[in-house]
Amino acid sequence: MSDAPGVLTHAAVMTGRSLRISRRNLDAMITAMMLPIMLMLIFVYFFGGAIETGTAYDSYVMYVVPGVLLLCAGFGSATTAVAVSEDMKGGIIDRLRSLDVGGAPVLAGHVVASTVRNLVSTTLVFGVALLIGFRPAASLGGWLAVAGVLLAYIVALSWISAAIGLLARTPEAAGGFTFFMSFLPYPSSAFVPVDSMPGWLHGFADHQPITPAIEALRGLLLAQPVGNAPWIALAWAAGILAVAIGLSGVLFRIRTA
Amino acid sequence: MPETMIEAHGLTKSYGKPSDPVRVLDGLGLQVPRGEVFALLGPNGAGKTTTVRILATLTTADSGTARVAGFDVVADRHRVRRAISLTGQFAAVDATQTGEENLRMTARLTGLSRSHAKHRAAELLERFGLTEAARRQVRTYSGGMRRRLDLAAGLVGSPEPGVFFLDEPTTGLDPRSRRELWQVVRDLADGGATVLLTTQYLEEADRLADHIAVLNGGRAVAEGSPETLKARFPGHRLDLVLTGREAYLRLAARAVHHSPGTLTLGLPTDGTAAHARALLDEIDPHRTDVERFSVHSASLDDVFLALTGETAEEAAGETTGETTEPTEEPTHV
Numbered sequence: 001m002s003d004a005p006g007v008l009t010h011a012a013v014m015t016g017r018s019l020r021i022s023r024r025n026l027d028a029m030i031t032a033m034m035l036p037i038m039l040m041l042i043f044v045y046f047f048g049g050a051i052e053t054g055t056a057y058d059s060y061v062m063y064v065v066p067g068v069l070l071l072c073a074g075f076g077s078a079t080t081a082v083a084v085s086e087d088m089k090g091g092i093i094d095r096l097r098s099l100d101v102g103g104a105p106v107l108a109g110h111v112v113a114s115t116v117r118n119l120v121s122t123t124l125v126f127g128v129a130l131l132i133g134f135r136p137a138a139s140l141g142g143w144l145a146v147a148g149v150l151l152a153y154i155v156a157l158s159w160i161s162a163a164i165g166l167l168a169r170t171p172e173a174a175g176g177f178t179f180f181m182s183f184l185p186y187p188s189s190a191f192v193p194v195d196s197m198p199g200w201l202h203g204f205a206d207h208q209p210i211t212p213a214i215e216a217l218r219g220l221l222l223a224q225p226v227g228n229a230p231w232i233a234l235a236w237a238a239g240i241l242a243v244a245i246g247l248s249g250v251l252f253r254i255r256t257a
Numbered sequence: 258m259p260e261t262m263i264e265a266h267g268l269t270k271s272y273g274k275p276s277d278p279v280r281v282l283d284g285l286g287l288q289v290p291r292g293e294v295f296a297l298l299g300p301n302g303a304g305k306t307t308t309v310r311i312l313a314t315l316t317t318a319d320s321g322t323a324r325v326a327g328f329d330v331v332a333d334r335h336r337v338r339r340a341i342s343l344t345g346q347f348a349a350v351d352a353t354q355t356g357e358e359n360l361r362m363t364a365r366l367t368g369l370s371r372s373h374a375k376h377r378a379a380e381l382l383e384r385f386g387l388t389e390a391a392r393r394q395v396r397t398y399s400g401g402m403r404r405r406l407d408l409a410a411g412l413v414g415s416p417e418p419g420v421f422f423l424d425e426p427t428t429g430l431d432p433r434s435r436r437e438l439w440q441v442v443r444d445l446a447d448g449g450a451t452v453l454l455t456t457q458y459l460e461e462a463d464r465l466a467d468h469i470a471v472l473n474g475g476r477a478v479a480e481g482s483p484e485t486l487k488a489r490f491p492g493h494r495l496d497l498v499l500t501g502r503e504a505y506l507r508l509a510a511r512a513v514h515h516s517p518g519t520l521t522l523g524l525p526t527d528g529t530a531a532h533a534r535a536l537l538d539e540i541d542p543h544r545t546d547v548e549r550f551s552v553h554s555a556s557l558d559d560v561f562l563a564l565t566g567e568t569a570e571e572a573a574g575e576t577t578g579e580t581t582e583p584t585e586e587p588t589h590v
Contacts, residue, residue, distance in 0.1 A: 005367070009366075014366075020354060091347035091407075095343065095363075098314070098411075101366055
């Protein structure tokens, strides 16, 4: 009999599985990609002309792309909740547990696959953004920082999405829950400046986790001063990730008790 | 390896709110010697699945102890997991992976190297007659193929002859697939495996098991070899509609099923033509007392009603004068 494999082997095998399945669920993948792209086109061509974003931006497309990138991460990670929920509902989780595969590798497999999916779709959205006139001016360091912030958010949102998948009793409910997450970029500076919103919303819009990420991405991509926005964004991502990992650990134990 | 591969003592388990618990297992005990096929027979809600989940370490009992392959299912659960293979009620294979991918993945999870996993997957696909379908996604499989793959996946990493838990392996399968799966279980048993399977079908338990425990309300209400159980309740009944009350009274003592209102009596038979013919000749030599007859095959409900007196009253609910109510269409001859 072979030696008991470690957590890393389990996580690697589970990641391979999730990636294979994602590749075959092309419709989900295309939806996750098309929605942000369509939203970007709608905002740029339908609403953009009417949105006043200040003199710092040559055109609305320069303003809106960072928000669309994060929106894309939100949509993309939402599929993780559904996938986790489906595993918990069916016999898969019993089989995995009877093979002595723990909760962490199962979720990690989903999260890593989600991250890979999101990196692909983010790249595509970025490509379309370039086609419609987005002209970034970031330095090499800036690009690395952009990649870092995006990666941190994708991982954090994917893991929180996995936790939602454990929380929801059905895959349909899991899909519904993540809608709220995809909604977060709207009350932020993603599409319109926070100043243009009613006063009572400023407190929320300025201090919710998406805003510092958008400020950081926008500043870095357009080579504008960013202050400590990237650090605040990374702190938010780390905080979300920590909560998501802790929460999913507890939820996994409850669901499999 | 221990002589008793599966043993449980006094298992209890309740679900639901602490204030209003639903007792699923109520002091269940069982013993399965090495190499035996043991069937837990019972209706939905009898506690079959809960028993399997406790023995397979997926959940813990509220009280009682259980050992599988010599290891305690709580304290030594990791060793238990290495010794067993489980096939649950819900297919545990990915529909969007191919059969081969599912098996290779499972093999890798049990710790086989890539090349060994590939080899093992091919071997199992061959054994379960899935080689041709190996590279097709599972969603294109029939129910029977899916079950066979599921069983193969449960088998991937366990040492053979191992301990198998099969939770309702044939529920929802068409008759042909069911027969194919029965053959698979027989092959496992021939290879020396210890098998605990749950089923709602008397016929299935009869065909496969060396030993049957009839589960109801979370406890074993009857236990024994299929022969022993059948002796306590015949598998077939010859239901006779009699021409008069006199004949009814004369034969009532021999019957296992009484329906005075319709002048119907059920007599035990083995279901063969020879026996039915001989029985009819014996009880009605002048060919005047029996108007019509039909062969009734015992359903699980019949077994329950016969084996559990109190359940019979609850289930019958009303006093129709019948001791058993046929729940399946009798086979008319």
